Amino acid sequence: MTQPFLSIRNADKYFSVVKAVDGVSLDIRENEFFALLGASGSGKTTLLRMLAGFESLSGGDILIEGSSIAAMPPNQRPVNLMFQSYALFPHMTVAQNIAYGLEMEKLPKAEIKTRVDAILDVIQLGHLAKRKPEQLSGGQRQRVALARALVKRPKVLLLDEPLGALDKKLRSEMQLELKRLQHEFGITFIMVTHDQEEALVMADRIAIMRDGALLQVGSPKDIYEKPESKFAADFIGVMNFLHVKRTGEGFATPGGTPIATTHVSEGVGEGEAIAAVRPERLFLGDAGDNHVSGTVSDIAYHGLDLLVHVKTDLSDKPVIARMTADVADNHRPEIGQPIALSWFARDTHIFPA
């Protein structure tokens, strides 16, 4: 196997006695769009700042193309960071902000101008080149911050919650825009986000972080469909969890309903366990391997689809089933109505309790 483009090896970070990053090892490929996903306090931003050089490593190493950057100050690393706050220089114009990093490279004036103009075209803000940051909208500032980092043509671009400050509609536009720019520039992107949907849409691969450690690394499809832990299953998307017990070969709810499955995680022993199934894997009727019936207790309308909450004897919490708009149109589920659902064994995951 060829050497990885960027390699994080056993990286640790202590803040006095608190371990913020705990033995993280990760290989990231060239031109990959990689997402570090986690709740606040999971260590994802600390890890990003270690890559940028703003936090030193308490242990381990970081290599780019085989050579260590762990001891390099931030201004010498071939990486650039786009801050969550954008951190635009308020006393400089848009063009001056973007040119700043190139001036630090002591490039000829003519080349700086060419490159600044070119990237202004890419982000479509050429007409605002002479504005100050305070005269821009949030989305425009975000694009200037991005251009300022991209214009340096770093080997790796680090993005800290790049879309966090934008409103929802603009966010989904920029998700695709960022992906397009990443393709166009052929630069490795590493993005920190707490928004699982954003990670699923944008990233080639996702690493879920918890308590400073990596929980699972994989493609969005793997992470979503083959979660390796209850935490990962819960963190990404919506998931139904049922308490189950091992019964000889299989599993059953405390009420005795058997639960058929083909995915049993490591560490599931005798006794209690947790079964998990995605709402969209539940369907009306009894064609599946696992069956449940109950009464509709709540309906959440999402436009594209409905989330139907069903009170059953499988667990205390209602079971949630996702119904597409056309299924819902045919069936018109109503609160209080009895409903029968089923799902397949292949869609059922068993995790340790």
Add this chain to the structure above:
Amino acid sequence: MTTDRRPLLLMTPALLWLTALMVIPCALILVLAFFRRGVYGGIEYTWTLENIALVFDPLYFRIFLKSAGIAGLSACIACVLGYAAAYAIAAMPRRRQPMLLFFAVLPFWSNYLVRTYAWIVLLNREGLIVNIARWLGYQGELPSMLYTEQAVIIGLVYNYLPFVILACYAPLSRMNAEVTEVSRDLGASAWTTFRRVTLPMTVPGIATGFVFVFVLSIGNFVTPALLGGGQFQMIGNLVYAQFITANDWPFGAALSMVLILIMLGLLMGQAVVADRAAGGKGRADD
């Protein structure tokens, strides 16, 4: 439609106070400057421009220039020292900063005269500084430090330094740490980051500090009188002398008027700089 009168009501005491103690005396001085001096002192109420012309007589105008030079140098030194101190305070952990600022302004709690007299003790021919130099083994003759221009500058810088620290601390403490980090990230050294990001962003604070020290120094008469001795005159001493010893109130008033105009001009310039900086911040949160 009725306008809310409460703000006006709240301002009235302060406005009356300022009118009685600022506006009226200034108006009196303005008028006085255009009257003639009486033969035996006092005022002769006939209009003249002689006093104003006399201010620009090389003999007196030289004192204006010298005062401006001393005030400017004092303000420069105070800005360098004060900015460095404010920078260090702003770099400390947040919870320690209020205490450090408290220490910075602590001298204001004692009397200006007492603090200035303390410098006489320090700078004296047999003062503390000379004694320390002797104790350290210096044998030669030491020049007298007291009653020199340097002594006046030391006194002015010392007395007004806390203003500069406070003025510079405000923008420094407000700076977003990520703005300096991003400069490092984009390839700038620590020094370039300071020169191109931190310094330009905190210029309004420096301007405020500079103008404060300059304005307070150029009209000062206590410090030059005590630390400069009799051999040295600043414009404040000249004004004092015209009113108290020479009994030439109209000329004293003319000198004061020119001085006040210089101060007003500077303070207004400073207000414009501060307003421009604040205007930028106000719009930044939209």
